[in-house]
Amino acid sequence: MIDPWFDCRQDANNKDPDQHSPTLKRYHAELWTKPLPNGRQLTMLDQGAYLIASDGRCQIPVSSDNMVATFEAWKRNKLIVEQTPQDILTAIDNVDWRIGSEIIFPSELRGGTQTINRARGWHRKIGDRFDLTLECIARWYQGKDSPLADVFDRYDDFFEWFGDFQGYVDFFLLQDFVNDEYQVNILTDFDDFQSSPLPQTVEQYTAYLQGLTEVLTLRARRIERYVK
Numbered sequence: 016m017i018d019p020w021f022d023c024r025q026d027a028n029n030k031d032p033d034q035h036s037p038t039l040k041r042y043h044a045e046l047w048t049k050p051l052p053n054g055r056q057l058t059m060l061d062q063g064a065y066l067i068a069s070d071g072r073c074q075i076p077v078s079s080d081n082m083v084a085t086f087e088a089w090k091r092n093k094l095i096v097e098q099t100p101q102d103i104l105t106a107i108d109n110v111d112w113r114i115g116s117e118i119i120f121p122s123e124l125r126g127g128t129q130t131i132n133r134a135r136g137w138h139r140k141i142g143d144r145f146d147l148t149l150e151c152i153a154r155w156y157q158g159k160d161s162p163l164a165d166v167f168d169r170y171d172d173f174f175e176w177f178g179d180f181q182g183y184v185d186f187f188l189l190q191d192f193v194n195d196e197y198q199v200n201i202l203t204d205f206d207d208f209q210s211s212p213l214p215q216t217v218e219q220y221t222a223y224l225q226g227l228t229e230v231l232t233l234r235a236r237r238i239e240r241y242v243k
Contacts, residue, residue: 017042017242019235023112032112033079040066042114043079046238052182065122068173075173078122080132082145082231083111085224086213098217099224106228115235118145118187125169134166142212146227149192150199156180162208188241191233202226 023036032039044059044066051057051070060067060074068077085107086092096104110116120131129137136143140162141151151161155168156179167174177183181197184190193199202223203214214220 017045017114017238019115019239019242020113023114023117033081033117036112039079039112039114039117043077043117043119046114046242047119047187049186051176052178052186053176057176066119068119070176073172075170076122077119078132080118080120081112082116082118083107083227084143084145084212085111086142086220089213092213092220095214095217095220099221103221103224103228107224110228110231110235113231113235115238116231118189121170121173127166127169129166131163131166131170134163138162140208140212144202144212146192146199146202147208147212149189150201150205152183153180153197153199156183188234188237191230191237200230202230 021038023032023039023042025036026038027036040061044061047057047068048059049057055070055072058069058071059077060069062076066077068075085096085104087096087104122130122132124130135141135148135151141147148163151163152167152174154161155164155174174183177186184193184197203212203219214223
């Protein structure tokens with residue numbers, strides 16, 4: 016059984032749940048073992064320390080990646096965080112590290128210095144934000160450039176499993192991140208990756224956290240319906 020509201024920090028021994036929570040790994044294995052859009056079966060093979068995604072022809076090591084970027088540890092965001100109402104910070108923490116706030120990406124390093132997980136976390140135009148990452152994924156499927164295009168090209172076999180952007184969104188139950196036309200709902204004012212991903216005022220930061228809390232709560236509920 017999958018409990019979408021289980022806090023995976025509880026069994027991670029005070030370490031990173033993406034690497035050390037056995038419950039989170041099991042949830043990924045159960046959720047994403049299912050048919051791909053092309054009809055082939057995707058299977059998540061438990062290799063002890065990690066998972067391998069396999070469609071019977073190709074095997075790709077994958078790892079869990081958290082979708083919650085709060086910037087609380089960023090020094091230049093310290094003053095904004097201190098002025099943000101505590102209930103806003105508590106609300107996002109209450110959906111963080113649940114399966115609704117988690118995704119998988121290929122974990123093997125290919126031909127560069129960064130995996131997808133690391134690249135989206137360190138890129139100054141993405142700042143670990145999942146909404147901006149998803150916009151990059153949408154553009155990759157459309158053959159358009161983005162800050163993460165070169166990284167995604169190295170993992171094209173993974174993304175090709177899902178056919179197109181709609182297939183990717185539907186497979187990973189990400190519909191609450193997009194509108195009816197499968198356009199990504201960016202959580203802040205968006206100027207085509209020209210400015211910092213970090214909200215610049217308390218008001219912007221509060222709105223961003225509220226939007227992220229809402230979409231992750233909706234995804235958790237979607238997963239809850241799916242597993243039932």
